[in-house]
Amino acid sequence: MSRLALQGDLLDFTGLPGLDDVDSPAVRFRPDHWLLIEDGRIVAVQPQAPGEDWPREVHAGRLILPGFIDTHVHCPQLDVIASYGTTLLDWLDTYTFPAEQRFADPAVAHAGAALFLDALLAQGTTAAVVFPTVHAVSADALFEAAAQRGMRLISGKVLMDRHAPAGLRDDVAGAERDCEAQIARWHGQGRNAFAVTVRFAITSTPAQLAMAGRLLQRHAGLYMQTHVGENTDEVRWVRELFPEARSYLDVYHRHGLLNERAVLAHGIWLDEADRALLHETGAHIAFCPTSNLFLGSGLFDWQAARALGHGVSMATDVGGGTSLSMLRTLAEAYKVQALRGTRLTAWSALHAATLGAAQALHLDHELGRLEAGCMADLAVWDWAVGPVARHRDAVARGAVSPLPAQSLHARAFAWMTQGDDRNLVASYVAGQLRHRRPGSLGEPV
Ligand code: GUN
Ligand code: ZN
Numbered sequence: 310m311s312r313l314a315l316q317g318d319l320l321d322f323t324g325l326p327g328l329d330d331v332d333s334p335a336v337r338f339r340p341d342h343w344l345l346i347e348d349g350r351i352v353a354v355q356p357q358a359p360g361e362d363w364p365r366e367v368h369a370g371r372l373i374l375p376g377f378i379d380t381h382v383h384c385p386q387l388d389v390i391a392s393y394g395t396t397l398l399d400w401l402d403t404y405t406f407p408a409e410q411r412f413a414d415p416a417v418a419h420a421g422a423a424l425f426l427d428a429l430l431a432q433g434t435t436a437a438v439v440f441p442t443v444h445a446v447s448a449d450a451l452f453e454a455a456a457q458r459g460m461r462l463i464s465g466k467v468l469m470d471r472h473a474p475a476g477l478r479d480d481v482a483g484a485e486r487d488c489e490a491q492i493a494r495w496h497g498q499g500r501n502a503f504a505v506t507v508r509f510a511i512t513s514t515p516a517q518l519a520m521a522g523r524l525l526q527r528h529a530g531l532y533m534q535t536h537v538g539e540n541t542d543e544v545r546w547v548r549e550l551f552p553e554a555r556s557y558l559d560v561y562h563r564h565g566l567l568n569e570r571a572v573l574a575h576g577i578w579l580d581e582a583d584r585a586l587l588h589e590t591g592a593h594i595a596f597c598p599t600s601n602l603f604l605g606s607g608l609f610d611w612q613a614a615r616a617l618g619h620g621v622s623m624a625t626d627v628g629g630g631t632s633l634s635m636l637r638t639l640a641e642a643y644k645v646q647a648l649r650g651t652r653l654t655a656w657s658a659l660h661a662a663t664l665g666a667a668q669a670l671h672l673d674h675e676l677g678r679l680e681a682g683c684m685a686d687l688a689v690w691d692w693a694v695g696p697v698a699r700h701r702d703a704v705a706r707g708a709v710s711p712l713p714a715q716s717l718h719a720r721a722f723a724w725m726t727q728g729d730d731r732n733l734v735a736s737y738v739a740g741q742l743r744h745r746r747p748g749s750l751g752e753p754v
Contacts, residue, residue, distance in 0.1 A: 313346045313740055314359045317368035317689060320721070321375055321679045322664045326656040328615055328646075331718040333656050337679075338717055344373065346685040349459070349739035353681055368689050371734060372724070374659070375677050376435025376686040377635040378461075378666035379625050381534070381574040381595035383440040384425040384451055385412045386628030397540040397604050397629070405628065410476040412442040418450040426454050426462075430736045430744040432634045433688030436461035436676055438534055438572050438595070438624075440506060443467045443477050445487040448506075452495045459739040461500040461676060461686070463532050463572075465491055468505070468521060469512035481517050488524055496531065504532035504572070510547045510560045522565030532570040532670070533592075535561065538583070539575035540606045558583040567592045570671065574626060575600075576614075577607040584617035593620030593669040596661070598641035600629035612651050622666035623658065635662050636728040643726065655722040685740035692724050694731045701727065 319339040326333035345353040345363065359365070388408040395403055411417045418441075429437055441447035441464055448466040455462035466487050470479050479487070488505065496503035505521045507513050513521070525531055538544060538557050547557045554560045558579060561567055569591030576587075576594035587593065596609050614621050624630075625638050632638065639658040646653040667677030675684050693702035700709070701723050707714025724732070736744040 314363040314365040315344045317371045317373040319373050319679050322660045326660050328657050329652045331654050336656050346740040351681055351683050351685050372690040374688055375663045376688050377433050377662045379434045379437040380572055380622040380666050381624035382627050385409045385442050390628040398542055406474050409442040412447040413444045415446045418447040422450040422454040428633050432730050433733045433736050435686040435738050438463040443469050443479050452501045456499050463502045463504050465504045465506040467508050469508045470514050470517045472512050481520050485520050504534045507535040509536040518564035533566050534572045537573040538578035544578050556583050577609050587619035588617050595622050595624035597624045597626035597630055598645045599631045600626035603631050604629050608645050608648050620669040622669050623662040634729045640726045655725045687737045689734040691732045698727045
């Protein structure tokens with residue numbers, strides 16, 4: 310039996326915080342507590358130290374959170390992150406499609422998958438819903454690399470049979486064969502799960518969308534991932550391609566693609582009927598603020614999502630997004646919501662990146678909580694790194710006289726807004742140390 314005890318300030322959630330409720334009762338903060346881990350799972354959480362027979366790591370004065378869950382990110386797009394000067398459709402043609410063609414090569418696919426998953430772990434992200442490319446080998450490589458690291462991964466080869474260069478197109482019969490093979494090989498194997506991965510309505514023929522719907526019908530428990538309502542030119546093109554559909558989202562609905570395991574990125578350009586449909590079907594939106602700002606796509610309306618009752622998770626959407634850091638992503642989410650007149654709390658943002666995502670993916674028995682029975686997928690963070698953030702944190706703690714101590718929310722918000730991978734001390738997946746800042750264990754920075 311493998312055992313580990315971790316001590317630190319534990320932060321997680323027991324419910325859904327109000328979007329702008331800084332005093333939410335759904336926040337659970339347990340300073341100076343011990344997490345006891347056995348064979349990859351949390352077995353107890355307690356204030357007292359465990360017996361001498363427990364190997365331990367003391368992170369006194371540091372935060373411990375459930376590992377972040379990135380619900381929409383593109384493995385092959387590390388090649389094009391931070392590419393200048395375009396909006397979505399140009400960006401795909403100019404940068405992204407050429408880069409994705411490299412992943413036909415198994416050596417590129419395997420090296421790319423390893424680089425990508427290690428980069429997630431180096432940001433405190435321990436689980437992800439990932440787009441590979443159209444090439445089956447790019448998804449196989451990701452599943453293999455995730456299994457080696459013990460990570461929870463949801464992915465599947467991308468479906469695209471039109472409006473893309475020749476090296477990036479499949480066909481309905483070949484794609485169906487590849488998907489069936491990946492479902493048989495990977496779905497439910499360890500922590501891997503298969504997602505029917507429709508790039509977006511523009512790059513799949515109606516026949517391919519119908520095939521995607523058949524796969525979901527044939528195999529219970531599959532995920533579905535795609536993009537929707539990201540950019541106004543995209544929405545116009547979808548309307549031309551599918552004149553019979555009520556809306557862009559309705560294209561997916563008509564083909565049987567919306568269910569409680571569907572993850573749709575962006576959802577900026579939706580109407581009330583679309584949001585109600587998301588609620589009815591149980592599908593949810595992955596909000597990608599750095600991407601939406603970088604590509605000039607628009608401002609996601611989180612308040613409207615809450616009003617119509619559909620789920621929202623957080624995602625980096627690299628390479629349209631500009632960082633794999635979930636902290637940076639949450640900081641940008643706050644700014645996008647500020648432009649919409651909503652004061653997003655750190656609690657709502659952090660919830661959406663942990664328990665909220667786990668619930669939306671029906672994985673909350675395993676992910677998103679620091680509780681006995683959950684997998685020990687965790688990240689340990691410094692509250693502040695560098696002179697400015699440390700001073701700001703001291704102010705929040707009431708250590709700068711005569712300023713009074715601020716609320717826990719004020720402290721967490723300053724951490725979320727200023728933090729990044731420099732704050733990350735260590736990432737654990739199923740209780741195994743998978744990333745560590747050099748020289749960081751034991752001594753506070
Ligand atoms: N829509 C279709 N493909 C993509 C992609 O790769 N990135 C983003 N942001 N939107 C898309
Ligand atoms: Zn995307």
